[in-house]
Amino acid sequence: MHSFAITVHYEDTDMGGVVYHANYLKFIERARSDWVRALGVDQNALRDAGTVFAVHRIEADFLAPARLDDRLEVHTDPVQVSKARIVLKQEVWRGETCLFRALATLVAMSLQGRPRRLPPQLAQLSEMIGGNA
């Protein structure tokens, strides 16, 4: 499991006094970027070669609110991997409490929007988790 730390800043909150819901998607995206970087994927180089990641589907449950100054942790786990797509389970935790849970399906595509194979560093994860999306 990959773990990524986030502190809630003023800019993350809304007038409900909690983290604005769409910002959880940014938090888990930061965690994904950190995760692929750790796997050796350079997204700038990938883009220079004409490939970018795209989110294909997200199912998200907002379980409890996060607030200013909260120290959060994003947990990222691949659950399904094929040559063309990867499904990640991502959760946001504050201590022992899970605040947010999502399943994110990602694909790689060309800058023209055509599907591409995932970088090998990701595709080879299928051997580890035995997934077949």
Added chain:
Amino acid sequence: MLHRFPVTVYYEDTDMGAIVYHANYMKFVDRARADWVRAMGIDQNALREQGYVFVVHRIEADFLAPAKLDDLLEVQTRVKSATRSRLVLDQSIHRGHTALFRARATLALVGLDGRPRRLPEPLQALGKLGALMVM
């Protein structure tokens, strides 16, 4: 009943893939919801002063095709179902005849203490018509 809300894509909405950053679709559909409840006579500032805010409980979103800079988009919002405490909306984003994004959002009203509250009357009333409105 269908609510339509126009959105133009600006530079700030895009990412290095030269398309709209995925999380920004959530902001677009949120703006459409705010416009929709305002049109129904619900004042979210007044609601908050009384101690209530809307929260998103769940979202299922499909990203079908990318939007780009200067695209003129339309957010379409329909009520899927409504109960006293929960509202389910089907929202989609279109560019012309092409659907780019589709989401089902479940909303609730909570007190500032986080406890669930009854939805404002105009929204509860939608539930009674719900069966008629779901396409």
